Amino acid sequence: MTSFSMEHGLILATIIFMLGLIGLLSRKNIVFILMSVEIMLNAAGLAFVVAGSRWSQPDGQVMFIFILAMAAAEVSIALALIILLHRKFKTLDADAAHNMRG
Amino acid sequence: MLELLWMVPALPFLGYIILALFGGRMTKGISAAVGVGMLGLSALITIVIAISFIASPPEGYLFLQTLWKWVDVAGFSPAIALRLDPVSLVFIFIITFVGFLIHLYSVQYMEEEDSTWYARFFAYMNLFVGAMLMLVLADNLLLLYLGWEGVGLCSYLLIGYWYKDPANGAAARKAFIVTRVGDTAMAIGLFILVMAFRTLNIQEILRHVPLVWPVSSQAVVITALMLLGGAVGKSAQLPLQTWLPDAMAGPTPVSALIHAATMVTAGVYLIARMHVIFLQAPEVMTIVGIIGALTLIIAGFSAITQFDIKKVLAYSTISQIGYMFLALGVGAWSAAVFHFMIHAFFKALLFLGAGAVIYALHHEQNMFKMGGVKNMLPLTFWTFVIGSASLAALPLVTGGFYSKDLILYLAFTGEHGSKLLYFAGLFGALITAVYTSRMVFLTFYGHEKTHLHNRPGPVMEVPLIILAVLSTIGGFIELPGTLGHFPLFSNFIQNILPSPGSGEGHEGIGTELMLQIVAAVVAIGGVFIGYLLYYKKPETVQNFKQTPSGQSLYKFWLYGWGFDWVYDTLFVKPIDWIAQVNKSDVIDLIYTAIAWLTRGFNRMFSFTQTGRLRWYAMGIAFGAIVAITIVVFL
Amino acid sequence: MNALFYIASVVAIAATIMVITRLNSIHALLYLIVSLLSVAVIFFLLGAPFVAALEVIVYAGAIMVLFVFVVMMLNLGPQTVEQESRWFNPKIWIGPAALSAILIAEFIYVLISHGRQNLDTRMINPKQVGFSLFSTYLLGVELASMLLLAGIIGAYHLGRRKEAVFHRYFRRPDALYERLHPKEENKIDENGLKAGDKPLSKTNVSGMKQKKSERGEL
């Protein structure tokens, strides 16, 4: 069918991942941080699917499904935490909770 | 039937596990049923095995049962394997059978304990017997060592059974630590054997030792000395005998078990089992004999002065084990094992009898506060007298006479024997007769000083009767040349242990008869002396005690020839002193420094813990860059 | 088809850039959905229609809706946008961008240095994925299900309001009933005081009276 190289798919995944990383590092708003994490997860999934498709194996897609399940669990918890944070500190600044440092 | 062998040690272990896990929730009846029942079954199986072994002996009088491989490290692979031959058969018979009688006896003796303690007692006892069986049946020295240490552990647990009294705990610790000294020596001996033969299998070692090590070579002497160290520790011989008198802190059945069936005979067993090594090192054989002779005399003198009935018996055990060592030292292996068997019967009988008296007189152990017990407990009295006669080796009718006589005869005539050892043994026999009769007269004769508290029931009396019978007829399976020459036991044992290098023919039957008469006279004389000094004219002894020299001699003997004082001065005090000096522990400073450093690093790193999410993410990203750079470009 | 891949890639990257630069979280979320949809297109082109559909159903259709839902629930006003613009200035994002640039450079170097690997985009149908999922990766499926269960419980526990806030009159469950059907000693007088209550101030006449009666009892 199509014939683009695996590198292009992986480079795309890398770029999206790095954009997510930039977002994670530069945003203060915890909702944006969480979105950046989602971007990174999605990019990782993309890399898996690309790799799986390189050898025509379903394993890459299986991994993506696991990532999906993990993302769903993570988001549900994280959003609940965001609501708690907002209720307690009246702000979405991720650094507001820095008193909880270990 | 021999295939049932594995059940012999397995059943006591099973009993231990049941009692240890569920003992707290059992009634006393169930605990006793489990504890006694397991051992009874074990004894029954042993008898079945013995019958089938004697009826149709396996090839080479050796039956091996490999259960499973224990460990396998670099070619060194000791198995969990059981080994049955005439020697171990005698031992397991004594251990299970006498052990069973002692267990049965304990059912009533320990009835005052509450149910948890009761179950604990039987659990320890079962474990004790199981460990001893493991020791005796082990096919390799590693497994033997396991049983050896198991026995040590159980003796610690049982001596300290009434641990709420600190003195009992101290006695337990003493027993544990003193035997540990010997165990360390034995471990070193095992290391040497592993180094030399790459195996701990007894059979292979015995086969290889004469081929590899020449007679009196340095290696064999050191190995034999190390094994002797272990044996001396466990068997309470000079110079490690000090723990045994203190071990009387435990309940009386425990003492009976330790002295008669288990623990202290382990050393005898070890030397008999490894006799090939000792034969290669005649110097060490001589040492064994000398240790035995010295021990039996020293312990005998100490026994004369004791006022605690159990301590008399304790010293007498040391002394009798001394006889066994003497026998081992002159190469009379079968005589040692024979004496072990007879000793097990009469010593168990004496301890249980003493226990019955103690039980009846409300835990009174001081003989000078007893007296006249003869009329109160006639059955106990008669069985005790039979046991005492056996201990004192009264001629012809007691088992003790035959076994002790065999040792003395072989010491006199044997290839490794010497006249000196013979006379030491003879002197010891005299002392034995004296303190034995002293014990009997003080306890059972005279006017009553206490009143009867409890009356021993049938559970306690049946073992006494059985043991009394055994300690009498036990001697008839080995009759000397003068009395029909019926060496059933020696012949049986000689299948596995070589006979002492003497022929009865060498010295002639006359010598033997003469020696027997001497021994008989000595024994009867001893009893007569005891009768004179402690029944007829006790004031003689009292007067002697009043003199200054008598006073100090009495003290010296009473405290076991001052060994405790010597050890205290030599080892305990210096260590105490060092501990005092080094109160703030120099080595501890190193650990403090480590802790201090760790805390410092912790402080440093805790600066990085800002609590800011993005800071951490930045750390991860930076780490990723570093890691990938390293992987890709280096 | 190649062209489609590159178009989708460009859209995905552009949308992702928009996500991380938006000030309004709903706008960012919309761009994120666009990014996810274009990734789904790429999945489809790679011969993975099953995960393409899952990407849309679960990621775009469920997880992102949850995001939108929460953002709506927080009901952020225009002042948050202002705050965002204060928080999000060049000084902040230059550092991370540099870091990421280094990482991208390294990755691309690694990918390029291994030479071109052509993709074999034969279609892998859902059945194959299902077989693989429930045979080779069965343990993973079990773990994922545990994770999801933990997620459900955790989210429920965290999201629950810790205590119900009642009006002080209704602190106790039976308080309402008591107020509606006062017992004799709890009857409230014209000053809003119960018979047993201490008066609040000395100026309260009926309170003074009560004080006197208390004294009398003493």
Added chain:
Amino acid sequence: MSPLLQTIIITVVVLLVLMTIAANLIWVERRMLALWQDRLGPNRVGPLGLVQVVADMVKIFFKEDWIPKFADRPVFFIAPTIVIITVLMSFAVIPFAPGISVVNLNVGLLFFLAMSSLGVYSVVLGGWSSNNKYSLLGSLRAAAQMISYEVFMGLSLMGVVILAGSFNLNDIVEAQGRITWFFIPQILGFFVFFLAGIAETHRLPFDLPEAESELISGFHSEYSGMKFGMFFVGEYLGITLISSMIVTLFFGGWLGPSFLPPVVWFLLKMAVFILIFVLLRAALPRPRYDQLMSYGWKFLLPLSLLNLVVTGLVVLLLK
């Protein structure tokens, strides 16, 4: 005829037919409601009031398309288009007759679910961007309701997938020709799917996101003109979509006695279900919001799981 041209023709035809159906549904619904409620309904414009639709169209097109000052403009624009796009995209995978479908996608069913899950955004964003508290409440309700019911919708269809062994809608219809119409073995699945479909299209009685009486039309209070028209048409398109999905998945699609062409069979069955939708609106009151949610989670979810398990078990046993 090249396949590309064929696809284009089919696409155009399907679009035209759908738009016509959706538009005329307005008339149908009003007439039918009137019939059931014992009144006349629109009957003035043209014969039987059929041209009423045209009049409505004209009115909607020429109304002022007002956007509130406080609204979030771009999102306000996007929201109504999403509903139209997602619903029309869903139609692409529906086989109206053998060979008559826009694409024959092997994950067609998943595509339908994907599109219906994207449809949520229309309501949610419309409500949020209006910046009006009633709209926001409506869209919150819509988000929760549609996310919840999507779960059972997907689960209820899995029984069909197990029976047919494929996500392809063509295969599913053909499998019904071989086995039997799936509403017989999948009666529970049909039941759950039908209810979930009502909730997805937020038709009465599950129209809580717009609930005129409590939320003054909920998420589309601020909409007017053609944007409102899009929501309006989108709703009827949604009804058509769900009806045709029910027909495809449970009632044999185009299958039927051969005296009528397959397309006609399909359209007839679809019409029946559209009328049932209308009848539901006429017959049932609206439940409370919490009743809706607990009904979904506590009744429909276990039911759909039970259906799935039983179906899987039976298929395994019969194998």
